[in-house]
Amino acid sequence: MRHSLLVAALLALLPCSALAADAQMEALATKVDGKVQAWRRDIHQHPELGNREVRTAKLVAEHLRALGFDDVRTGIATTGVTAVLRGGQPGPRIALRADMDALPVTERSDLPFASKATSTFRGEPVGVMHACGHDAHVGILLGVAEALASIKAELPGEILFVFQPAEEGPPDGEEGGAEEMLAQGIFDRFKPQAVFGLHVFSTLNAGQVGWRSGPAMAASDRFNIVVQGRQTHGSRPWGGVDPIVASADLIGTAQTIVSRRQDISRLPVVLSFGAIKGGIRYNIIPDAVELVGTIRTFDEGMRQAVFADLKNVAESVAKAHGATAVVKVPDTKGNPVTANDPALTARVVPSLRKAVGDANVVEMGLVMGAEDFSFYAREVPGFFFFVGATPRGQDAIKAPSNHSPEFFLDEEALKVGTRAMLQVVLDHQHGTGG
Ligand SMILES: [Zn+2]
Ligand SMILES: [Zn+2]
Structure with a gap:
């Protein structure tokens, strides 16, 4: 009116x-x-x-x-x-x-x-x-x-x-x-x-x-990463393999997948972690950490490249820490x-x-x-x-x-x-x- x-x-x-x-x-x-x-x-x-x-x-x-x-x-x-x-x-x-x-x-x-x-x-x-x-x-x-x-x-x-x-x-x-x-x-x-x-x-x-x-609107895909370490007492990190520190490193390095490797002047790409789960108690270094997140793309080639890079980063960073990473990317069928x-x-x-x-x-x-x-x-x-x-x-x-x-x-x-x-x-x- x-x-x-x-x-x-x-x-x-x-x-x-x-x-x-x-x-x-x-x-x-x-x-x-x-x-x-x-x-x-x-x-x-x-x-x-x-x-x-x-x-x-x-x-x-x-x-x-x-x-x-x-x-x-x-x-x-x-x-x-x-x-x-x-x-x-x-x-x-x-x-x-x-x-x-x-x-x-x-x-x-x-x-x-x-x-x-x-x-x-x-x-x-x-x-x-x-x-x-x-x-x-x-x-x-x-x-x-x-x-x-x-x-x-x-x-x-x-x-x-x-x-x-x-x-x-x-x-x-x-x-x-x-x-x-x-x-x-x-x-x-x-x-x-x-x-x-x-x-x-x-x-x-x-x-x-x-x-x-x-x-x-972007294509969206989920990923799931499990960083496998070896549980130990919080006072004796050398007695195990710390998946929390490995995960922190992994998350940091994963930021370069979009910022350093994708031509974001052409089309935008987003990679975000949405949940991190590991540990139960202040003085136990846990066995494993699970990380989940989302990838958003507008181009199939860029989508596949991000999948491959994330897998590589996760596995390589985990390895550098003496841990292993099991990477599912995409985790489930995404949206086109x-x-x-x-x-x-x-x-x-x-x-x-x-x-x-x-x-x-x-x-x-x-x-x-x-x-x-x-x-x-x-x-x-x-x-x-x-x-x-x-x-x-x-x-x-x-x-x-x-x-x-x-x-x-x-x-x-x-x-x-x-x-x-x-x-x-x-x-x-x-x-x-x-
Ligand atoms: Zn909605
Ligand atoms: Zn919604």
């Missing part, structure tokens, strides 16, 4: 179909705003780790059934839910995806609906929090589903709604996420012509949306690069501009974060965009990022995400995009 005068002036210049679609979008979105907020708060207060989204999936499936969707399927890739909305008019077949999982993070906020949930992760007690904002994704997509269901008779085409578990990766020893949803045939039963998704993002302010054509289809992107970005205003649409740089949306976008043309989460007036670059215990979602993001996604879908289905 802020730009109502400007909008009124511009509407006079638009063709009738576009004008009708814009007014329809705003009317549809306004009707579901309250529900989207309520769903998001409810899910935020009841977060569930990957492959454990039982309550969330039940809520989603019940809503989709209540809306009269066809072919509501549950239990896909453990807790995934899909359903189809068949419009009354001929048109394209598309898929819309939201992820449902939370993270092993203890929330630090005084929100009335802050999470108090706990669980276990890799054998340890943890807090559980929607620190990546997937609660917002589920709320927004449920709202979009309800809005589109209300115009089913005049809606062109068919829409597959995908509510996916374990975007952040399944628990150790389990399969999960987008790759598993595809392995279980969701695109065999319903082959979309395009797939859309969004992510709330701390580095943009509420009100903004971000996009990028082509490669947008998330690439937005250039032709689809060119068609869709005007819809984002329509939905939130030109000044609020930001062309992004490469994002080192990864997304398993990449698996869908490998199968069919995909478009994945970002929705700003940090309150207006705050420096979004300095705001606590996604995955932080202080990650904060300004709920304006819910309204913006709902409008942006609805506009993208309506324009795409009516063929009135850019």
Whole structure:
């Protein structure tokens, strides 16, 4: 409503179909705003780790059934839910995806609906929090589903709604996420012509949306290194082999893999250690130390070179300490690069501009974060965009990022995400995009 005068002036210049679609979008979105907020708060207060989204999936499936969707399927890739909305008019077949999982993070906020949930992760007690904002994704997509269901008779085409578990990766020893949803045939039963998704993002302010054509988000791979020493008394290090000092050296040397060996003037590369585990007591030098971490790349050659260098550094540094290193890189199957289809992107970005205003649409740089949306976008043309989460007036670059215990979602993001996604879908289905 802020730009109502400007909008009124511009509407006079638009063709009738576009004008009708814009007014329809705003009317549809306004009707579901309250529900989207309520769903998001409810899910935020009841977060569930990957492959454990039982309550969330039940809520989603019940809503989709209540809306009269066809072919509501549950239990896909453990807790995934899909359903189809068949419009009354001929048109394209598309898929819309939201992820449902939370993270092993203890929330630090005084929100009335802050999470108090706990669980276990890799054998340890943890807090559980929607620190990546997937609660917002589920709320927004449920709202979009309800809005589109209300115009089913005049809606062109068919829409597959995908509510996916374990975007952040399944628990150790389990399969999960987008790759598993595809392995279980969701695109065999319903082959979309395009797939859309969004992510709330701390580095943009509420009100903004971000996009990028082509490669947008990095490939991510995990690694696992076990440095094997020989346990001894802390007072007699010469009586054993110290894996802690070897690991410290290994971590330091590993910093040169990116900074000294990769041409980061061409494309960025990141290598980070995320956990180090070794020892139990102040006066025991432990037998072994386990190190885990992540590698982010945009190029297959660089990816393979980092794998080889990390293996070499870990084994060689351990050897120099008289220890050994067992290196698994990649440890599990990683996520490929998330690439937005250039032709689809060119068609869709005007819809984002329509939905939130030109000044609020930001062309992004490469994002080192990864997304398993990449698996869908490998199968069919995909478009994945970002929705700003940090309150207006705050420096979004300095705001606590996604995955932080202080990650904060300004709920304006819910309204913006709902409008942006609805506009993208309506324009795409009516063929009135850019
Ligand atoms: Zn995340
Ligand atoms: Zn996420």
